[in-house]
Amino acid sequence: GNSVTQMEGPVTLSEEAFLTINCTYTATGYPSLFWYVQYPGEGLQLLLKATKADDKGSNKGFEATYRKETTSFHLEKGSVQVSDSAVYFCALVPSGNTGKLIFGQGTTLQVKP
């Protein structure tokens, strides 16, 4: 079946540190891949997405590259800020599907000044 696995959290970093949050998936064909973010007290927001292999999604300094060969979509940012503290969810929609998102369990990021 289709599934998403994320690295366990919480991830605690100092401001300006490099961030990687690992995400791997299991799916047939070519799913679309997403990163959603949930800031404290707010709803889920789309951070970035990639819809085909080797595509790179980017937004707000975050990047993730769709790697078909390793079935991965790791999230990276070169220099995190305190305001990036949030819960990050990796998700997929199976190819040809009507949009049903399948989420990972989420990774909490805490950035300290």
Next chain:
Amino acid sequence: GAGVSQTPSNKVTEKGKYVELRCDPISGHTALYWYRQSLGQGPEFLIYFQGTGAADDSGLPNDRFFAVRPEGSVSTLKIQRTERGDSAVYLCASSLASGDTDTQYFGPGTRLTVL
């Protein structure tokens, strides 16, 4: 413009009671989704509407759960004979169209607590 709104933001009920949760999607969005998020977990799909019809209800856990979207806009998720295990945040999302590349926009959720 206005985003997805959900009411109420919090609902506390007693075991065995009936509850209704409402979702107002972004105007013009034809696709509407319901998800359920338990503490410390990612959201889990419940049901998806395209227009007025439920196109995929494979995520509804049992027949106590039902959802409607009679006019293709507002949707109501209905839970009968609530159980303590139903306690979760219920999320609604909408998208302009349905497809594997379309962006879903989420509401703030309704936190349901069953005592």
